[in-house]
Amino acid sequence: MYSLYYSPGAASMVVHWLLIELGVPHELRLVDTAAKQQKSPEYLRLNPNGVVPTLVDHGQPLYEAAALVLHVADRHAEAGLAPAQGDPQRGLYLQWVLNLANTLQSPLRLWWYPQDIDGEHADTVKDGARRRIESTWERLDAHLAANGPYLLGERLSAADFYLAMLMRWTRNMPRPGHEWPHLAELARRMKARPSFATLYEREGLTEWA
Structure with a gap:
């Protein structure tokens, strides 16, 4: 266990x-x-x-x-929830999980703890993190518009659970992730799950x- x-x-x-x-x-x-x-x-x-x-x-x-x-x-x-070795979508799945870790989770930490980088210029660090996060939402929303409703198309994967959690983290930011329409639809689907x-x-x- x-x-x-x-x-x-x-x-x-x-x-x-x-x-x-x-x-x-x-x-x-x-x-x-x-x-x-x-x-x-x-x-x-x-x-x-x-x-x-x-x-x-x-x-x-x-x-x-x-x-x-x-x-x-x-x-x-x-x-x-994970494409197996040899599955054509395995590489995309790995790509998305690591992309979320690097392009969203990492700058989100800087949004909350800008002093970890530069306590004297915390506002500048925080603004840079916000811009990076918002540009990532823009790219993800465009991907879902063209290839959704999930990151792997019609196929739900563990990456979508990760993405939904990170959207939740931005709920109090100036422009949260769920304000983008296709991300909002993914959030709606994920929040509708009994789990x-x-x-x-x-x-x-x-x-x-």
Whole structure:
């Protein structure tokens, strides 16, 4: 059974969501990030980066949200959320998961923590992150317009769960991801899944329901 170290609404959300969607046994271990529990010596032994999520699989702690998305979807290939090796869409699937990690999740962190780059020019860092995020939404919306409704066309994949989580993260930004029409449609489809309601109930979330 998996053990997921999580904090409500954090990057652990997509891993939790996939575990629910896949219907696989797992236990949740809440990490109190407000109390800096993720920086405790006990947690750092599991994840030296001091962030969530961490997923323990057969006694092995694993981290990095994008890697966990790929790992969980591959481990439960029977659900069809990850194109298999040799599938023509495998490369596109890997491309999208890593693209989301690099072009959205990375600048989103800078939006919230611009001081990590330059505390004296935090507003400049934050504005640059916002522009990068919005340009990425523009490209993703154009892709979905031409090739949607999901990132792999008619085929739902774990990458779409990841994308929906990142859209949720921008809900309070000047222009959130769901303001683009084709991204809004993908968000609507993902939020209509029964697993999304279960996720929200278990994590105690209400915004962007």
